[in-house]
Amino acid sequence: MKILFILLLAASTLSAKLNVAAAYPYIKELTKEIGQDKVAITLLSQGNWDPHFVVPKPSLIAHLRNSDLLILNGASLEAGWLSPLLDSANNPNIQENAKGYLELSDYMDLQDIPKNVNRSMGHVHAEGNPHFILDPHNVIKLAKVISLKLSLLDPANQGFYQKNFEAFKAAWEKKLVSFDKKMEACRGMNVIQYHELFNYFLRRYGINSVDNIEPLAGVSPNSKHTLELINTIKRKNIKLILQDVYHEHRTAHFIADKTGAKVVQLPHDVGAMKGTGTLEAFYTTLVNTVCR
Structure with missing residues (x-):
């Protein structure tokens, strides 16, 4: 009986998925490409919403409370709506600088960085323009960052995440050739x-x-x-x-x-x-x- 219990516990551990909260749809799609059946993803917004002003639905609090990883765009894009959800969820694992926190803008070369910021300039992001996902050439870099983060949190499946990233990278490079040719x-x-x-x-x-x-x-x-x-x-x-x-x-x-x-x-x-x-x-x- 004891051996059976240990085997069942081991099987349960191996089948457990990482719970990932994704701030925006593109993050969900990238995480799904890399994590596949090893992750369960909760999306915090919808693609047709204004990304600056997402409604912080109370129903998301429970998901954040149980999340192993929070992936956000960063560069203050979520500044107006994410903090109340994180405060209510009270999950130390996904707070800023925690192991389960990933801010993608930290790994991007941001553009339109203002020399100074004041109210006369309108709603300007001090860190730079947060809409870096609009460049399709940033996709591979973002996928790599997500792959590394998943591997850090789930080292037993590091090879799985790396393999998925390499396959995604090869396929996306072909798409970039097509996009670039068209746009020329x-x-x-x-x-x-x-x-x-x-x-x-x-x-x-x-x-x-x-x-x-x-x-x-x-x-x-x-x-x-x-x-x-x-x-x-x-x-x-x-x-x-x-x-x-x-x-x-x-x-x-x-x-x-x-x-x-x-x-x-x-x-x-x-x-x-x-x-x-x-x-x-x-x-x-x-x-x-x-x-x-």
């Missing part, structure tokens, strides 16, 4: 975007973001700036306005009506739009929409 035709193009959301993607492919519909980051459009944008678009013959899913669309379409520019809606994360439910579909949509 649009290098040098000028665009307008609503918010500085797509900078990493645009810079990767040599596309110029001339201005934003927001006069300042996080500040709603006003008449003066909108009229200036209309003149800029006409003067520079800009053909494309990039609209995300979670800001209002009315201003972009008003500007398009006055200038002849075309408004295209783009996803900012996996699942933000219909047909973007996987990492590949997300980036394929970005590439095919911007560079037709």
Whole structure:
């Protein structure tokens, strides 16, 4: 009986999954690629939500209380909503600097880092632009970081995570060749975007973001700036306005009506739009929409 109990306990330990809380859908997808059946993932947000203002649902507290690992974007993207959930969950394993805490921005070369920050600049992230996932070339680096973290927490399955990462890396490198080839035709193009959301993607492919519909980051459009944008678009013959899913669309379409520019809606994360439910579909949509 004692031997049977020990065998059952060992089998239970071997089959136990790591409980992972993922702040955003792209994190869930990457973690699923690496962890597969060794992880159970709780998603804290949805792809079509504004990532700055996620509703901290009380139902998530229990999941966080039982999580072995919390993976967040970082660069203050979760600053407005995650802290209340972590405080209520009271799980020391996933607090900042704990073993089960992973902030992906710590491993990225962030862009748009302001020299100083004050209220007159709007909602600016002091650490830099947090939307690094928009560059498909960052995906492999992020997958590697997640692989290493899973291996640290679950060393018995390190070989499994490493094997999955290598397979994912090989497949993603092929996708990057396709994305890069497609985007080459649009290098040098000028665009307008609503918010500085797509900078990493645009810079990767040599596309110029001339201005934003927001006069300042996080500040709603006003008449003066909108009229200036209309003149800029006409003067520079800009053909494309990039609209995300979670800001209002009315201003972009008003500007398009006055200038002849075309408004295209783009996803900012996996699942933000219909047909973007996987990492590949997300980036394929970005590439095919911007560079037709």
